[in-house]
Amino acid sequence: MLAHTPEPPYYTVIFTSVRTEVNEGYADTAARMVELAAGQPGFLGVESARNDVGITVSYWANLEAIRNWKHQAEHTLARHQGRKNWYQCFKTRICLVERDYSFERQPE
Amino acid sequence: MLAHTPEPPYYTVIFTSVRTEVNEGYADTAARMVELAAGQPGFLGVESARNDVGITVSYWANLEAIRNWKHQAEHTLARHQGRKNWYQCFKTRICLVERDYSFERQPE
Numbered sequence: 001m002l003a004h005t006p007e008p009p010y011y012t013v014i015f016t017s018v019r020t021e022v023n024e025g026y027a028d029t030a031a032r033m034v035e036l037a038a039g040q041p042g043f044l045g046v047e048s049a050r051n052d053v054g055i056t057v058s059y060w061a062n063l064e065a066i067r068n069w070k071h072q073a074e075h076t077l078a079r080h081q082g083r084k085n086w087y088q089c090f091k092t093r094i095c096l097v098e099r100d101y102s103f104e105r106q107p108e
Numbered sequence: 109m110l111a112h113t114p115e116p117p118y119y120t121v122i123f124t125s126v127r128t129e130v131n132e133g134y135a136d137t138a139a140r141m142v143e144l145a146a147g148q149p150g151f152l153g154v155e156s157a158r159n160d161v162g163i164t165v166s167y168w169a170n171l172e173a174i175r176n177w178k179h180q181a182e183h184t185l186a187r188h189q190g191r192k193n194w195y196q197c198f199k200t201r202i203c204l205v206e207r208d209y210s211f212e213r214q215p216e
Contacts, residue, residue, distance in 0.1 A: 002124050002161060002199055012122065012203055014165055016110050016155050020213070047124050049157035053110060057122055057163060089212045091110055095120055095203035104197045105128070 003045025005059045008097045010044060013066055015056045017090035026086050029078050040069050059097070066094060111153025113167045116205045118152060119174055123164045125198035134194050137186050148177050167205070174202060 019026075037043055037058060042065025048056040060066045069075060082090070127134075145151055145166060150173025156164040168174045177183060190198070 002126060002197060008201075012201065014120065014122065016165070018110060047161050047163055049159045049161055049163045051157045051159075053155050053157055055155055055157045055163045055165060057124070057165070083211055087211060087213065089110060090210070092209045093116075093120065093205050094207040095205045097201050097203045099202040101200045102198070103191055103195060105195065 003047050003057075003059055005044050005097075005100070008099055010097050011060045011063060011066060012095045012097050013058045013060065014093040014095060015054075015058075015090060016093075017054045017056075018052070018088040019050075019054065020086055020088050022085045024085070025081065029081065033075060033078055036072065036074060037069060040072065041065055042068070063094070111155050111165075111167055113152050113205075113208070116207055118205050119168045119171060120203045120205050121166045121168065121174055122201040122203060123162075123166075123198060124201075125162045125164075126160070126196040127158075127162065128194055128196050130193045132193070133189065137189065141183060141186055144180065144182060145177060148180065149173055150176070171202070 034046060034048075037046060042061035044059035044061060046056065046058040048054070060069070142154060142156075145154060150169035152167035152169060154164065154166040156162070166177075168177070
């Protein structure tokens, strides 16, 4: 499902990546990171999909919340494992959400 | 592959969606929209993935480029078709990319 976020402004982290062929530990760690992030102060939601490219978009109340999540101990360890084993390349973008628009289909 | 974007600041549009079961015309139109967007002034790149949720992240030089793309005639028609046929729900977020970080694996 789509993330339910408050009225802008808030922040988002766009993490795009290409994986290596190393799968060991990846799925468990990815699931654990979503669980951990959701418990962080200022977490607003997350969406994720992967085909050739993986995209994870997480939403945060402010930059401090993003900084705290970056330095969370278990997440820091997972980020090291990611560079060592799981990712061919990735890019992390820190963005200010300025505006948003929604559409929801009405029952017919 | 990941989009190659310039140094921030620049803009991004995060489009997250859940599809209906209607497939007619969808794939062709989606491919055409990527082709058309890539020809727009200020277009910097696009990444896309879909599992339960679809995420398309496009990158743009400035807000004017995003506005021009929104009002491009064929894109406007496709957006109407999207609401009518292809999407259960979606959310569009207009964001200022403030910072980014990259990782690229070195050959071993």
